[in-house]
Amino acid sequence: MTSYTRGRRVIGSATHHVENQAPWRVGVDEYELNAPLRNAVGAFGAGWADSALHDVGALVGALDFQRDADLANTHTPVEHRHDRWGYRIDEVEYDPSYHRIIGAAVAAGAHTSAWADPRPGAHVARAATFMLFAQVEPGHACPISMTHAAVASLQDSPWVADEWLPKLYSREYEPRLLPVEEKRSALIGMAMTEKQGGSDVRAGTTVGVHLGGRSYQVTGHKWFCSAPMSDGFLVLAHTRDGATEEGLSCLFVPRMLSHGVRNVFRVQRLKDKLGNRSNASAEIEFDGTVATLVGEPGRGVRTIIEMVQRTRLDCVLGTAAGMRQSVAEAVWHARGREAFGAKLVDQPAMTAVLADLALESEAAMLTGLRLAQLFEAEASDRDVALRRLATPVSKYQVCKRGPQHAYEALECLGGNGYTESFPLARRYREQPVMAIWEGSGNVIALDVLRALRRDPESADAFADELFTTRGASILLDAHTDRTLGLLAEVAAAPDTAPLHARRLTESLALAFQASLMLRHAPSVDAEAFIAARLGEDRSAMYGALPAGTDAAAIVSRH
Structure with missing residues (x-):
């Protein structure tokens, strides 16, 4: 008897002739299919x-x-x-x-x-x-x-x-550790958090002593340093000039100094992470490490904040990318496998789940690209105000939706999804990091309150964004009115605002996503998303779409 695997003829038992399995999803243009x-x-x-x-x-x-x-x-x-x-x-x-x-x-x-x-x-x-x-x-x-x-x-x-x-x-990758003058290109990392501080970077104990000019000598540790083989790192340290305390400053630490001398950058150990295994994360120690001031002394948080805004944007983009992989693999499997006499994709219960996953993926992608647009070089003052609030709002919601989305997609593959031979097991382990990196849930929700307090224009800009689709959906209009009402209540009672931070952030995010879906997705997708997320019959589980939703049309587009 003969059987076949990936197009090759193999001699073996008939029990190894594989049927009713989707082919390997390779040889595709991921952009064309999306x-x-x-x-x-x-x-x-x-x-x-x-x-x-x-x-x-x-x-x-x-x-x-x-x-x-x-x-x-x-x-x-x-x-x-x-x-x-x-x-x-x-x-x-x-x-x-x-x-x-x-x-x-x-x-x-x-x-x-x-x-x-x-x-x-x-x-x-x-x-x-x-x-x-x-x-x-x-x-x-x-x-x-x-x-x-x-x-x-x-x-x-x-x-x-x-x-x-x-x-x-540069677009010419150079992986070797070399002095900057010998490098064709460079990658940059950062090392902010410490054992005792976490997101509270001001609790750090790393110290930078002024040597002269803009040079400092750094001593201390960092609990998380991702990609430790990068060519340089942005680091926060409490700096001082002689007996004068300057405050928390941002410093640039190169891995290599001039003439091939290695800077002191001790890798204590690599982290045993939940998610991907390809990228290393390390605990590191500085001991007389040479660094250069970035920005002004004592203004480290201000210097680093724009970097943080952009890495938060990339958390949204990374989660959206993971959602797209989950949808693509789940739909591919459902189209290639039969059960109970029909293709999985044509069975109503499965179609509804796939459609709901696709709606979540599309909303996350639109959120990420709209945020990216707000960071364009020609962004207006209104765009800057909007992104100050929309970035943490979106980072909170999209990234928190990632793990459950990955799990539901994994379940669509059944037992195969639970094995490391298929990509969704790795994706399920990966998605939580996006909700943790650059601020976990409470930190982000509190940053939303901080943005509203420090930049009142951001609330006005956000409202203007939502009003672009005013009148297009009764459900969204009602949700927007409730959300803006809650925002006003929170602003009027700052002492109790943290109790409502998560609810406000989620409400703002859903309004933002629903508005984007109305503007940029087909009506069948937009209406289904709004009804499933904001309607009276909304469900916490994927696949419980409102009656009358054309789930097959949504799936076919994805």
Whole structure:
């Protein structure tokens, strides 16, 4: 007897002849198959990037790239503290597959293309590129995101920017640890949190002593440092100049100094993480480490905040990318498998689940691209005000929806979904990090209150955004009125505002997403999303769509 696997003839038992299984989802253009993303890229002003995005879609949908994604998460990073002669080197070795993935992302401009070529739609195009890569392999997206975001903090400090930004803008990936003058390109990381502080960065104990000029010597530890083999890091430390305490400052720590000298950057251990295994996260120690001031002394939080805003945006984009992978794999499986005499995709209960997952994915993607549009170089003052509030609002909602979305999609594959041989097991483990990184739920909700308090224009800008679809949906209008009423109540009672922070944030986010769906999704998708999220019959579970929803039409579009 003969059986077949992936097109090859294999001699074996008839029991190994595989039927009723969807083929491997490879050899596809992920951008071409994602109609909602293609339409949104054009709607948000980046239609000129279509050709490049098709190239990226074909690359990440290819067998070789997906094979590298598997290898990078199977052959995990290895820490090397010393070389063979006992010299301290503190290097992390990655599998070659990981370098190939990052090299491809850098070549496509997923890191800094929006900064290097700031034309209209550049941030939207970069966001779409980032999502396509993160859809298949999320681990590499961390250093790619941090490099993109770091530009915002470095660009106003020419004593660092003049030498480093050209390296960040380069599309020629250089993985070796070399002095900056010998590097063809560079990636940037950050190290903010400490054991005793977490999100409370002011509780840190790392100290920077002024050496002269803008140079400091840093001593302390950092509890989380992602991508420790990056070329430079933004670090927060309490600085002092002699006996004068300057406050919490932002410092730039290069891994290599001039003439090939290694800076003191001790890797204490690598974290054993829940999610992806391809990217290393480490505990690190500084001990007389050389650093350069970024921004002004004592204004570290202000210096770093624009970087944080952009990494929060990338948390939204990364979650949306994961949702797209979940929908794509679940629909692919349902179209390729029969049960009880019919294709899974044609069975009403499954169709409803797939449609609901697709609606969530589309709303998250539109949210991410609209946020990216607000970060464009030509953004107006109103755009800046809107993004100050919309970014934490969206980060809270989209990222918190990610894990449950991944689980429901995983369940669509049944037992296969629960195995590491299929990509949704890894995705299920990965999605929670987006809700934790750059501020977990309470931190983000409280940041929403802080944005409203410090920047009252942001509330007005947010209301203006919602009013663009006023009258288009009775349900959304009613929800918007309730939400703006709650916002006014919270503003009038700041002492009790934290008790309502989560509810307010979620309400703002749902209004924002529903408005975007009305503007940019087909009416069948928009109406179903609004009814399922805001209607009287809404459910906490996926798949409980309102009666009359054309679920098959929604699934076919995705």
